[in-house]
Amino acid sequence: MKKIIAILLLASYGLFSAQENIETDRPDQTESAALVPKNYLQIESGFLYEKENGGENFSHPTINWRYGVNDFFEVHLVTEFVTEHFPTEKSSGLSPLTFGLKVKLTEETKVLPKISFLANLQTSKWGSKNFQTPHLAPSFRFLFQKTVSDRLQLGYNLGAEWNGETPDADGIYTLSLAYALTEKLGSFAEVYGFINKYEKADHRFDGGLTYLMTKDLQADLSAGMGLSKISPEYFISAGISYRFPLK
Secondary structure (H helix, E strand, C coil), X not given: CHHHHHHHHHHHHHHHHCXXXXXXXXXXXXXXXXXXXXXXXXXXXXXEEEEECCEEEEEEEEEEEEEEEECCEEEEEEEEEEEEEECCEEEEEECCCEEEEEEEEECCCCCCCEEEEEEEEECCCCCCHHHCCCCCEEEEEEEEEEECCCCEEEEEEEEEEECCCCCCEEEEEEEEEEEECCCCEEEEEEEEEXXXXXXXXXXXXXXXXXXXXXCCEEEEEEEEEECCCCCCCEEXXXXXXXXXXXX
């Protein structure tokens, strides 16, 4: 009898301690309301090619280093090596480091979505000289996530960001629909944009696929285009994300 009770306890512990599948903040622009599990390090890396009017941008790579502090709080660090290529100028180097945190505010209910708060601070000098800025560049978002059905999920963000060059802020909005094609293959479509009272609005569209190789390892592929005259013409991105426990 004691052996049976011990086996049941171990089985119960395994069920409750098992982590769900990895949830990432890439490849879409809508940041997930989900947090990295406690004591896990999640590394989200990706490469980006972006075509602008008269120029090209490369991120090779961008890496978001996320760590789950507890069930309500995570911290992260973003490192990005970039190249900007224009007809008369080419610059490469490390963008100023970005530090951030994500806090869970509410769990999802039948009526309300899951809600989290994300805050970032991009440093002005902790990067290559040609990408340094005069000022710090903070940003924040409220992250909303709602399950529509077993396969369909709605995500949206509202917030603002500063670029470190001027004191003016851009308002941010995103709206994303994610659909599970199979247990491992996911898809998404999204509209998002940036609004500044001194400039024309910058609206964009993108979509892509994710593939879950294991519950802790995910690959992604996406592409998008600008919907406004001031937007980039198009972009293509690919990445891979992995998480593992530190304790």
